[in-house]
Structure formats: structure tokens, C-alpha cells
Amino acid sequence: MSAAIHSVQALTTSPEGLIFAFAAVVAAAGLFVASLAYRGYRRNESRPMLYLAVGIGFLTAVPAGINYGLSxxxxxxxxxxxxxxxxxxxxxxxxxLYALTRA
Known part of the structure; x- marks a missing residue:
């Protein structure tokens, strides 16, 4: 068994490792969606898309970074x-909310 597979198995067998893995997936998916919204902002100069990108980033990636960074x-x-x-x-x-109502 390769070292990478063994590391992944060790990471996902503990509850802490499983929580970390899910948080990493959520953060990565959130960054991807936020980057798509930011590209929409750049392409169309749409302020709502900018606020949507910021909001998605603060809802997904920033909390994961804060949680694991501070701890x-x-x-x-x-x-x-x-x-x-x-x-x-x-x-x-x-x-x-600002992106959907006022921007």
C-alpha cells in the first residue's frame, strides 16, 4: 500500500480527520464557486457578482481557515x-444579502 493511501486512510478513520477532510472539501468547493462569481464580476463588471463572490468565500473558505489556522x-x-x-x-x-437586494 502506498504511503499516500495509508495517510488518507489514517486521516479518515478518526472523527477529527473526517471533520478536517469534509471542511477541506467544503472550503475547496466554496473557493471554486467564489472564483466563478468573481470571473462573472470581471467579465460583466457586475457589482452583485463581486459581493456574491465575497459572500461565498466568507461562508465557506474563511471559516475553515480561521478554525484550523487559529487552533x-x-x-x-x-x-x-x-x-x-x-x-x-x-x-x-x-x-x-447585499448582492441579491441592493447592489
Missing amino acids: SLTTASDATILLTVTIAHLVGVLAV
Whole structure:
């Protein structure tokens, strides 16, 4: 068995590894969708698409980066990490709302 397959099996057998794997997939998919919205903004100069791109990024990729970045690089408490993730979600929802209603 190759080392890469063994590493993936080890990562997905623990609950923490499975959560990390799903968070990574969500972040990657979110970045892909946000990049498509940003391309739409660049192509059509549409401000709603820009806000949609920002909102999707803040709803998917930013929280994953905050969660895993703060927990591994700092000694921030779980409450602090949860607060920052919730703020990122709020920014994302407000950006999507703005894109759909006022931009």
C-alpha cells in the first residue's frame, strides 16, 4: 500500500480527520464557486457578482481557515475561535444579502 493511501486512510478513520477532510472539501468547493462569481464580476463588471463572490468565500473558505489556522497557530480558546467563525459567517450572509437586494 502506498504511503499516500495509508495517510488518507489514517486521516479518515478518526472523527477529527473526517471533520478536517469534509471542511477541506467544503472550503475547496466554496473557493471554486467564489472564483466563478468573481470571473462573472470581471467579465460583466457586475457589482452583485463581486459581493456574491465575497459572500461565498466568507461562508465557506474563511471559516475553515480561521478554525484550523487559529487552533493550530495560536492558543485561542474555543469560544474565541467560534466567535471569529460566526463573524465570518455574518459577513458572508450580509454580502450575499447585499448582492441579491441592493447592489
